[in-house]
Amino acid sequence: MIVTTVIVYVKKENIQDFITATIANHEASIKEPGNLRFDFLQCADDPSRFLLYEAYESEEAAKAHKNTPHYILWKDTVANWMAKPREGIKHNVIRPTERNLW
């Protein structure tokens, strides 16, 4: 299992558009066969800062996400709405280890 966290800083005027586009990406991503979670969060102290928490059952499944039509559409749609480049960090899972807890 692998979890990528992505922090996105969005221009104030595009926050609502970004939320709409990312909800669509969330809804499609959780239907991918190797997806375990795709949580979409907003920083409580800074509404222009968002977090995607993308859990996949394997490196291959995480890579396959990057080739899906919904990811490519999202990436292109939100590109100009970002206040600065997004920060993606890949993690290995220590706990929980059971797949059904993901």
Next chain:
Amino acid sequence: MIVTTVIVYVKKENIQDFITATIANHEASIKEPGNLRFDFLQCADDPSRFLLYEAYESEEAAKAHKNTPHYILWKDTVANWMAKPREGIKHNVIRPTERNLW
């Protein structure tokens, strides 16, 4: 629902101790009544960087965690193992909205 992400940078010589102490904290935290998730992850590119992904059903439940014996023990145990202060960020949940998906 509320999610706190905590990034912890651990001194190289304390990585194994930190993993052991944090697994114990994870096991106890997931049994708290208001806890939804308490994922423990290690950065793939930097084994000294860890992420806690702490989801609670309410602000009150998240606060109650700070008063549990296992949290206090963890905090005191790992304090000297940190290479720098840990970074906690509080988030509101946009998706998924259904409680049973947490």
